[in-house]
Amino acid sequence: MDIRTEVWSPLQNTAVWLGAWLHGLTPTDNLVGALTDLGGEGLVGVLGDIRRTATGVAADGEPVLRLVLSGPGEAPALPAGGAAAEAASAGGLGALVLRDVDPLTSHILIPDAAGDWQWFVEDSPLPAPAWLSPGEADQLLTQATTEAARLVTASGYRTDALNSPRLTVGTLADFYDTPGLPAAVPGRAAKLFTRADRVAAIIETVIARMNDHRIDPQLLGLWRHVRAARMSGVAYAVREFGRLT
Template sequence: MDMRAEVWSPLQHTAVWLGAWLHGHETTDDLLQALRDLGGRHELIDGRPLTDLLAQLRSVADVEGEDPVLRLVLSGPGEAPALPAGSDAAQKAARNGVGAITVKDNDLISSHVLVPDLAGPLTRWEWFTFTDPLPASAWLSPGEADRLLAEATRQAADIIERSGYRTDALNTPRLTVGALSDFYDTPGLPSAVPGRAAKLFARADRVAAIVETVTARIGDHTLDPQLLSLWRHIRAARMAGVAYAVADFGRAI
């Protein structure tokens, strides 16, 4: 199992950059550079260039509404993506290991789902449109998501401590965790990202780095039941942070 794929989300940064661009906080040039840093070369699944996807996104996105125009959709073991059940979009978002981005249409009837397929240095996007409402999201505030993630982390730590688990490798994990935290934050977020969302992303990154340090870098899987229970809260934090950031971009216009 690819641990990093379960705890890191390059699509989180992609969704935030797209939201900042749609609301006029980032230039197209800066957006394109960020997307290259995140996923190499981008194109639509039919071979059309990324600029066609951006033009289509600009034409349909409801940037005037109160709800966030973009949302991040993540899934993992035991948790299906919040997309129409059985749809191609849901199946592909569950298989690709990175999730999907939903887009609220300005016609107030349609919704769109962008599903990336990462193939080495190439990211290929598939665009799906739905006229029925998409499944409701968790609607967590940044504060609620942060609290749940912090509580889950404390509970996992308590369970590990009560188990009497000891290893020399965990005595000095700070350098490894710090390096991984830096990795998760690359290539950075738009300058307009609100502080509450940035804090939530930072906590999710740090918990993700700890999980990866213990399970993948140290190579000890005896703690998997305790650590893997954090995955769901890491995903929830990332989705809540994206929704809050994108909504804030609209309020800041």
């Protein structure tokens, strides 16, 4: 199992860059550069279609673009059994949901490992997202991390490597943050992404880099909260972009 795909997806930053661009807060050249760094070159050819789809969407507080992530025991928040849900599950990288002027229509963009993208149109309501605020998502992630640490301590687990994984964790956190975020991203969203990156880096350090699986149950329980934090941060950032324009 690829641990990184469970705790990080390039679609987080892709969604934030696209949202800033759709709201006129970052130029096209900067967006294209970010997409190239994120492996999203396949979107460059459909940027015009993305803008046309989003033009005229009601500014009713719901973000024009949001991120959908899923993992073991958690199906993507897309119509069950549909082609989009199957593609998202198969790709494992997540999906971008773009609103339409028709409130019953959604456009779902899904990448695969080869860098190709599929565009699906859903004409029925999507499952309602959690709509966690950044504060709520941060609190849940913090609580889950604290509980995982308590369980690890109670298990009697000890390793010198776990006590000082700073270099590896720092390197991974830097990787997660590449190519960074647009300047307009709200501070609350950026803080939430940073916390999610650090928790994800700790998980990857222990499981993948140290190849130690004795505390997998404690660490794997954090995955869902890391994904929720990323989805919440994207929704908040894109919603705030809309309020700035």
